[in-house]
Amino acid sequence: MRIIFCGTPDFSVPPLQQLHASGHDIVAVFTQPDKARGRGQKQQKTPVKQAAEDMGITVHQPIGMKATETQQLIANYQADLMVVVAYGVIIPQAVLDLPRLGCWNIHASLLPRWRGAAPIHRAILAGDEETGVCIMQMAAGLDTGPVYFCEKTSIRAEDNAGSLHDRLSVMGADAIIKAVSMADNNTLPSPQEQDDGQATYAHKLKKSESTIDWHQSATDIERQIRAFTPWPGSQTKIKGETLKIWAAEVITKSAKHIPIGDIAYADKETLVINCGEHQLKLLEVQRAGKKRMAIGPFMRAKSDWYLNE
Numbered sequence: 001m002r003i004i005f006c007g008t009p010d011f012s013v014p015p016l017q018q019l020h021a022s023g024h025d026i027v028a029v030f031t032q033p034d035k036a037r038g039r040g041q042k043q044q045k046t047p048v049k050q051a052a053e054d055m056g057i058t059v060h061q062p063i064g065m066k067a068t069e070t071q072q073l074i075a076n077y078q079a080d081l082m083v084v085v086a087y088g089v090i091i092p093q094a095v096l097d098l099p100r101l102g103c104w105n106i107h108a109s110l111l112p113r114w115r116g117a118a119p120i121h122r123a124i125l126a127g128d129e130e131t132g133v134c135i136m137q138m139a140a141g142l143d144t145g146p147v148y149f150c151e152k153t154s155i156r157a158e159d160n161a162g163s164l165h166d167r168l169s170v171m172g173a174d175a176i177i178k179a180v181s182m183a184d185n186n187t188l189p190s191p192q193e194q195d196d197g198q199a200t201y202a203h204k205l206k207k208s209e210s211t212i213d214w215h216q217s218a219t220d221i222e223r224q225i226r227a228f229t230p231w232p233g234s235q236t237k238i239k240g241e242t243l244k245i246w247a248a249e250v251i252t253k254s255a256k257h258i259p260i261g262d263i264a265y266a267d268k269e270t271l272v273i274n275c276g277e278h279q280l281k282l283l284e285v286q287r288a289g290k291k292r293m294a295i296g297p298f299m300r301a302k303s304d305w306y307l308n309e
Helices: 010-021 047-054 068-076 119-125 161-184 218-227 295-299
Strands: 002-007 025-030 035-037 042-044 081-085 103-107 130-137 147-154 234-238 241-251 263-266 271-274 279-287 292-294
Touching (some): 002 047, 010 047, 010 081, 025 047, 081 161, 119 161, 218 241
Antiparallel strands (some): 103 130, 241 279, 263 271, 271 279, 279 292
16 A cells, blocks of 8 residues: 555654555655754654654655645645554644545544543543554544544553553554555455544643642552653652652551641651552652652661651
């Protein structure tokens, strides 16, 4: 097939690589414009741009796809299919209609659950037991198009947004290869319309969500920590010191005589915080401007925090 690929972040790279390796003709890649990043604010290529250049694929970086010249450029490629993976750009109907098979999207949730920008994080935050990837025929609405098929995976107790992101990215790559192969062999099932009544929306993450509210249950806070790792992180103040919490464990124990958010137990290896329900044992923390560290080395320098139950 002649395929146009649209994607921007790391999540999009494995599907692009798999499609290229499978022998399909990736006639062009569209990705968002390069942005200044890091302390030096240097222009950095998007991960998809870097991967495409490494494979010798032509790259385009228009600001959106509404311009007539951009739409004509896409039309000139006479693609059989456009594959879209975390592109981050609204694709107008005029473009969706150009490829022979239309535009397919790899979406990182079990649609119609978690339409929107942050499905991986919201699934963990909500305590979902499973998630997956769907191959969807794109429509004008936000993740509303009919679905060809989905592949499922359990959300493991140790999963954070980073680990689940990587697993779903590889699953998405496998799924799009399967879908294109089925289309080649005329075995692709007709896409099924989504049940809008079952839809939930995965709002974009905000830095303001990173502050831990200790009045929540320990279970909810532990999910937040995993959902917001690696970004935006989960932070709090303990005894006046700002800490980012990278890993924690729920302790099903309550201490009503200890104020919520205060230390329930601490020694040279352990730090336990009292929550709205139960307690949270911190496992990995990071001080402002410092590196991540296990709780043991951190606490051995905090003898003034030690507190017996």
